[in-house]
Amino acid sequence: MSTRSRLLVCALALGALHLGVACAGFFAPYDPAAQDREHPYAPPMRPHFVDAQGRLHLRPFFYAQALRAGTFDIYEEDRASPIPVKFFVSSAPYRVLGLLRLRVHLFGGGDAPLYLLGSDAYGRDLLSRVLFGGQVSLLAGLIGAGLTLSIGLCIGAAAGFWGGWKDEVLMRVAELFLALPWIYLLFAMRAFLPLAVPPLKAFLLVVVVIGAVGWARPARMVRGIVLSAKERDFVRAARGFGASGSYLLRRHILPETASVVLTQAAILVPQFVLAEMTLSFLGLGVPEPIPSWGNLLASLQHYNVLVSYWWMYLPALAMVPFFLGYLVLASLLQGSTGAAKIEEAASGV
Amino acid sequence: MSERKARSGRIGACFAAILSCLLFVYPASSFPNQANTKEELLRVAGENGRPGGRIVIALRSEPKTLNPLIAVDGTTREVISVMQADLVHINRATQLTEPALAKSWKTSPDGLQYTLTLRQGLKFSDGQPLDMEDVLFTFRVYLDEAVHATQRDLLIVGGKPIAVRKVDAQTVVFSLAKPYGVGERLFDGMVILPRHLLETAYNEGKLAQSGAIGTAPNQWAGLGPFRLKEYVAGQRLVLERNPYYWKTDGQGNRMPYLDEIVFLFVPSADAQVLRFQSGETDMISRLGAENFSVLSRQASDYAMKDAGPGLEYNFLFFNLNELGEKASAETAHKQNWFRSEKFRQAVSLAIDREAIVRLVYQGRGAALWGPVTPGNPRWVDAAIAHPARSLDKSRQLLTEAGFRSMSGENGEPRLVDADGRPVEFSVITSASNADRAKMATLIQDDLKQLGMRVQVVPLELRSLIDRITQTKEYDACVLGVASFDADPNSDLNVWLSSGGMHLWNPSQKHPATDWEAEIDRLMEQQLTATTTAQRKKLYDRVQEILAEHQPMIFLASPDILVGAKKSIGNFHPAVLEPYVLWNVEQLYQRNGAENARR
Numbered sequence: 001m002s003t004r005s006r007l008l009v010c011a012l013a014l015g016a017l018h019l020g021v022a023c024a025g026f027f028a029p030y031d032p033a034a035q036d037r038e039h040p041y042a043p044p045m046r047p048h049f050v051d052a053q054g055r056l057h058l059r060p061f062f063y064a065q066a067l068r069a070g071t072f073d074i075y076e077e078d079r080a081s082p083i084p085v086k087f088f089v090s091s092a093p094y095r096v097l098g099l100l101r102l103r104v105h106l107f108g109g110g111d112a113p114l115y116l117l118g119s120d121a122y123g124r125d126l127l128s129r130v131l132f133g134g135q136v137s138l139l140a141g142l143i144g145a146g147l148t149l150s151i152g153l154c155i156g157a158a159a160g161f162w163g164g165w166k167d168e169v170l171m172r173v174a175e176l177f178l179a180l181p182w183i184y185l186l187f188a189m190r191a192f193l194p195l196a197v198p199p200l201k202a203f204l205l206v207v208v209v210i211g212a213v214g215w216a217r218p219a220r221m222v223r224g225i226v227l228s229a230k231e232r233d234f235v236r237a238a239r240g241f242g243a244s245g246s247y248l249l250r251r252h253i254l255p256e257t258a259s260v261v262l263t264q265a266a267i268l269v270p271q272f273v274l275a276e277m278t279l280s281f282l283g284l285g286v287p288e289p290i291p292s293w294g295n296l297l298a299s300l301q302h303y304n305v306l307v308s309y310w311w312m313y314l315p316a317l318a319m320v321p322f323f324l325g326y327l328v329l330a331s332l333l334q335g336s337t338g339a340a341k342i343e344e345a346a347s348g349v
Numbered sequence: 350m351s352e353r354k355a356r357s358g359r360i361g362a363c364f365a366a367i368l369s370c371l372l373f374v375y376p377a378s379s380f381p382n383q384a385n386t387k388e389e390l391l392r393v394a395g396e397n398g399r400p401g402g403r404i405v406i407a408l409r410s411e412p413k414t415l416n417p418l419i420a421v422d423g424t425t426r427e428v429i430s431v432m433q434a435d436l437v438h439i440n441r442a443t444q445l446t447e448p449a450l451a452k453s454w455k456t457s458p459d460g461l462q463y464t465l466t467l468r469q470g471l472k473f474s475d476g477q478p479l480d481m482e483d484v485l486f487t488f489r490v491y492l493d494e495a496v497h498a499t500q501r502d503l504l505i506v507g508g509k510p511i512a513v514r515k516v517d518a519q520t521v522v523f524s525l526a527k528p529y530g531v532g533e534r535l536f537d538g539m540v541i542l543p544r545h546l547l548e549t550a551y552n553e554g555k556l557a558q559s560g561a562i563g564t565a566p567n568q569w570a571g572l573g574p575f576r577l578k579e580y581v582a583g584q585r586l587v588l589e590r591n592p593y594y595w596k597t598d599g600q601g602n603r604m605p606y607l608d609e610i611v612f613l614f615v616p617s618a619d620a621q622v623l624r625f626q627s628g629e630t631d632m633i634s635r636l637g638a639e640n641f642s643v644l645s646r647q648a649s650d651y652a653m654k655d656a657g658p659g660l661e662y663n664f665l666f667f668n669l670n671e672l673g674e675k676a677s678a679e680t681a682h683k684q685n686w687f688r689s690e691k692f693r694q695a696v697s698l699a700i701d702r703e704a705i706v707r708l709v710y711q712g713r714g715a716a717l718w719g720p721v722t723p724g725n726p727r728w729v730d731a732a733i734a735h736p737a738r739s740l741d742k743s744r745q746l747l748t749e750a751g752f753r754s755m756s757g758e759n760g761e762p763r764l765v766d767a768d769g770r771p772v773e774f775s776v777i778t779s780a781s782n783a784d785r786a787k788m789a790t791l792i793q794d795d796l797k798q799l800g801m802r803v804q805v806v807p808l809e810l811r812s813l814i815d816r817i818t819q820t821k822e823y824d825a826c827v828l829g830v831a832s833f834d835a836d837p838n839s840d841l842n843v844w845l846s847s848g849g850m851h852l853w854n855p856s857q858k859h860p861a862t863d864w865e866a867e868i869d870r871l872m873e874q875q876l877t878a879t880t881t882a883q884r885k886k887l888y889d890r891v892q893e894i895l896a897e898h899q900p901m902i903f904l905a906s907p908d909i910l911v912g913a914k915k916s917i918g919n920f921h922p923a924v925l926e927p928y929v930l931w932n933v934e935q936l937y938q939r940n941g942a943e944n945a946r947r
Contacts, residue, residue: 035794037704072642072711093760122708122790198804283780288790288805302783303619304639 007332014325021134025094028128029108029116033289034092036113036123039065041073044118044126044311052079060085064112073308083112118311121299124289126311130318133291137273137280138322140207140292144272145265147211149218153254153261156222161230161249171223174216182213186284199290206285210275218264222257229256259333266330270323277319293319388470389452390603391596398598398918398937403609404631406930407621411614412586415569415577416560417540418490418498426833427927428612431588432474433540434572434595436465436484437533441923441931444727444835446533450479450541450572450595460528460879465536467519472593473543474576475567481515486544486551488513496556500539503838507877527877530884531838538833543570562586574605574934586612596934606937625651631917634928636910637784638711644912656909656922658715658724663785663829664901665700665776665792667693669853670821671861683774683824686766691750693899698736698743699795705905709787713910717903719892720843724906724924725835730889733896740798747799754800764800773802774824777816780807782829788904789827818855827904828852833926837875837888844872844891853900864898916940 020027047060061082065075089108095101108114117126159170186209197205229235235252243251273293279285280294281301288295296315299305305312412425417433420426438449448454451465471479491500492510504511507527514522529535546568550559560569566577572595575588588610596604613630615621622640625633626647636644645653667687672680686692702716715722718736721729736742744754747764752772757763764772776792778785789805796803808816816823830850832839842848846860846869860866868891875887895901911922911929919935922928930936 033794035791037701037708037791040708072707121787122794283807289793302639303622304637304643307643308639 003332003336007329007336010325010329010332014322014329017322017325018138021131021138023096024128024131024135025096025102026104027106028094028125028131029089029091029105029114030125030128031092031094032124032129032132032291034124036119036125038067039075039113039115039119039123040121041309042075042113042115042119042123043309044314045115047085047116048082051082057084062109062112062114065115081112083109083114085114086110117314118309120296120312121305126296126314129291129296130293130315133293133296133315134318134322136203136286136290136292137276137294137319138269140203140210140276141269141271141273143207144211144214144275145268147208148214148268148272149261149265151212151215152218152264153222153257155215156219157226157249157254157257159219160223160226161245161253163227167223171220174219177213177216180213182210183278183282185209185213186279197287199286203286203290206276206279210272210279214268214272218261218268221260221264225257225260226253229253259336263330263333266326266333270319270326273319273322388595389468391448391452391468392599392601393596393604393935394599395935396919397600397602398606398935399939400602400606400937401608402938402940403607403611404917404936404938405611405613405629406632407613407615407624407630408586409616409618409621409635411583412562412612414560414562415564416557417542418496418500419557421499423831423926427930428586428588429540430573430927431575431610431930431933432571432573432577435537435540436467437536439534439537439834439925441925441927442921444925446537451536454533456532460532461525463523463525463533463535464516465521465523467521468595469519471572471595473545473570473572474591474593475543475546475570476593477543477545477570479541479572481518481521483541483544484521485513485515486548487539487542490542490547490551490556491539495554496551502842503535504539528879530876530878531836534834534836541572546570575610578609584614586614588612594934598935605934607933610933625912628914632911632913632920632929634909634911634922636912638709638713638907638910641713641910641912642711650916651912651914652920653910653912654920654922655713656911656924656928658722658906659831659909659924659928660722660724660833660835660906661829661831662717662720662722662906663788663827663904664717664720665696665825665827665904666853666901667825668821668823669861669900671854672821675821680822680824682768682770686772686774687825689750690898691746692752693902695743695746695750695799696796696801697899697902698739698746699799700792700902700904701738701795702905703738705788705791708791709784710905710907713908715906715908717906719896719903720830720840720901721892722906724909725832728835728837728885728888730892732889733892743799757800762798762800763802771802772800773804775804775806776825776827777806777808777813777823778827779810779813781810784907785827785829792827817852818849826852831926835925837872837884837891841872841876844868862898864894865900868894 042065045062045065047062049060050056051061061084063077063079064081064083066078068074068076085107086109087107089105089110090103091105091108093101093103115125115127117130119125120129155170155174159167189209230248230253235248238248238252276285276292277294277297280292281298283298285294286292293315299312408424408427410422410424412428413422414420414425415429415432417429420429435449436451437446437454439445440447450468450471452468453466455464456462467481467484473479490496491498491504494501506525506529509526512524514524516522547556547559550556563580563582564577566579569577574591574594576591578589579587590605590608594604598604613624615624618637618640621630621633622644624630626644628650641653668684669687672684676684706712706714706716719730719733723729751767753765755763755765766772776789778789780786786805786807793803793805813826817826830840830843843850843852845851846854846857846865849855851857854861860869871887871891875884878884878887909922909924909928913920913929916939918937918939919932920929921932923931925931
């Protein structure tokens with residue numbers, strides 16, 4: 001498979017994963033904040049195809065779970081009443097991409113609760129929370145990476161192209177940002193904010209802060225490329241023909257940075273997702289009851305959850321395909337850049 | 350089996366013999382001039398233990414001081430309680446008073462005078478004799494305004510400090526300006542201080558600096574069952590047996606049985622559970638229900654015990670402070686809702702207390718409609734209604750109060766007030782208390798069904814307290830109070846409008862509402878009422894007023910959950926603090942000698 005087709009496959013897979021999260025409402029059977037107080041810490045329900053009488057069913061079904069009398073987190077399967085999975089059911093309303101209002105869900109259990117990945121302390125469906133949590137975490141990663149790269153590109157290009165004292169000043173500021181302890185910065189910022197930050201504002205704040213403090217590294221990379229590009233013969237020639245600075249940047253220099261920027265993007269998105277998770281894990285991210293991958297894992301800080309409810313670890317697995325996708329994409333992009341080709345050619349001689 | 354029993358019996362007898370020899374000889378030889386005074390020891394009934402061994406317990410924080418005058422927090426009080434003794438003591442199991450350093454007491458018919466008789470021949474843990482001068486010194490210190498003793502407020506009755514008068518070497522009379530409802534319970538916690546160690550510091554005005562946690566063992570003494578042995582900063586505090594302790598068991602053996610108590614400083618609750626599970630500590634208390642069930646499930650060489658509902662009550666309250674000019678327009682607007690009694694009653698009716706007990710405490714707790722928990726049967730007002738959760742009634746109350754329900758986005762209800770403003774507020778909770786954060790999340794969901802938008806804001810405890818008592822910048826708060834005694838007086842500064850813990854509107858100069866004025870009056874009356882029946886009637890009325898006006902919306906009370914190794918004898922946890930150490934002198938290791946080698 002050529003690099004190009006591998007890139008395509010990887011991008012398609014990532015695209016499909018993102019689409020799945022973007023349409024979380026459709027794939028999730030429940031509202032992520034809906035509490036089912038009769039089923040706290042219900043373990044994941046297993047789909048069955050063969051019933052107690054040994055008959056095969058093509059439509060998967062589940063057995064209802066009920067708390068064992070006198071206990072608060074021990075469930076027993078009720079073999080007497082199978083719940084067939086219903087597809088395209090109408091239940092809790094949701095919005096797709098914040099616009100389209102729908103009620104139809106891919107699957108559901110009808111009136112009986114159906115927890116594919118189990119439920120949390122309040123009886124909220126973990127699958128729904130993981131899917132909706134992905135919206136928050138991935139969006140934070142994408143916006144954060146976009147913000148960082150655009151700031152980094154502007155500052156790096158300016159520093160590399162104009163050089164001199166402007167370069168000095170910008171790069172010293174970049175070093176300052178590299179040295180910034182951003183977690184403490186966030187703690188400090190949180191303390192200055194009004195007491196109750198609405199969830200949307202809290203989310204935007206997290207994104208802007210993690211995006212704004214990360215620009216230094218891409219800026220330095222872009223600067224390096226711009227520095228070398230502006231000394232290339234074709235750039236000198238263009239300059240000799242009287243091209244303006246902005247024309248040179250736009251037409252000749254910035255396109256040289258494209259491969260680095262793309263590779264950086266593929267590396268930065270998972271990094272920012274991870275940053276959002278760290279913040280939410282520490283309680284600085286989006287507030288309850290809105291899920292994010294970070295605050296889904298926050299309950300694992302408690303020893304009893306750690307030892308009693310293994311399915312609470314599952315949200316940690318959700319990020320694996322995404323991260324894998326992005327990192328494969330980054331290495332493929334890097335492999336296809338001009339710089340790598342020159343290296344290959346040089347080593348081949 | 351019977352052979353083993355007989356052998357252990359022989360060993361026990363041997364120990365007892367050695368011990369009584371030691372006790373007889375040791376004090377006599379070191380203090381010959383005291384040998385003639387007969388010691389009036391207190392004989393305690395109960396299972397006889399065997400001497401030796403030690404127990405290890407984890408504390409959530411380091412005690413701040415050993416000085417009872419300035420101790421405020423729970424861990425500090427817990428440590429001090431095993432090192433000190435008082436004149437009359439409240440038995441934590443029966444919740445009744447019993448003789449301690451005073452062997453008997455008499456109350457005058459008018460209830461104004463208490464005559465206490467001191468035990469003879471007692472000694473502090475450093476061997477110095479206890480006499481009446483120590484008692485007089487102690488109360489002089491407590492009542493001295495310059496000392497700022499935490500005990501002082503309790504000794505002011507009818508606006509006047511209690512007068513202390515020595516009658517003879519054994520007898521002392523306490524005179525009160527007004528009869529005092531609590532009676533001799535007053536003396537519980539008034540630990541007798543060693544005059545020989547503290548008088549110089551007192552005269553120099555440096556008493557608050559005495560008894561710092563790093564004090565050398567020979568510079569500190571008390572009358573409790575254990576005395577200071579070693580302190581390692583950040584790690585542990587070791588106490589050793591006080592050989593002069595004044596209690597004996599049924600066979601006349603001097604208690605305590607244990608040689609040592611080791612307090613380890615383990616800051617996190619989860620780490621405490623792990624240490625207990627691995628056998629590093631012998632007892633655990635203040636357990637959360639979830640950790641309790643983890644431990645119960647894996648219990649092998651330890652036994653877990655649910656001692657029943659404690660005295661802790663958790664509640665939701667709104668900011669009812671008179672903020673005047675200070676308040677922003679938004680806060681003022683929100684306070685209009687909060688001041689509406691119907692609004693508060695509606696919130697109370699919408700809260701699913703049963704779910705709180707089930708999901709937060711795993712059923713190991715009790716739903717509450719008043720401040721007195723089922724763990725305090727003598728003071729609870731049985732007449733208080735326990736209305737079931739009803740969203741319909743709640744909506745009806747809100748409509749009566751001028752609120753309207755509208756349909757918001759996604760078809761969810763939105764509650765708006767008479768001016769058309771959406772009802773939105775935040776609830777602050779302590780970030781370190783997972784239970785209360787969980788309650789707040791449940792309440793958030795309950796109120797969402799009424800159309801209220803609630804945000805839960807976990808805060809660090811200190812900044813939370815600061816917001817409630819100082820800046821007063823908050824909307825609502827979920828908090829809990831754990832009374833240290835079953836008597837209503839222990840919560841006096843919660844109910845009096847002038848009290849600093851009158852959380853919804855603390856430290857008022859004049860009661861803001863009629864019903865707060867009535868509570869003030871009732872609490873003052875019960876202070877001086879002489880019979881328990883009268884006091885109960887007055888306190889019942891207080892509970893009824895609280896239930897009617899809902900300044901605090903009571904939620905639930907957790908059970909006292911504890912555990913101990915099976916090898917520990919006389920383990921009888923109580924619902925009053927200190928839950929597992931209240932009978933520390935009676936605790937013993939069934940396999941004392943092995944344990945000592947650990």
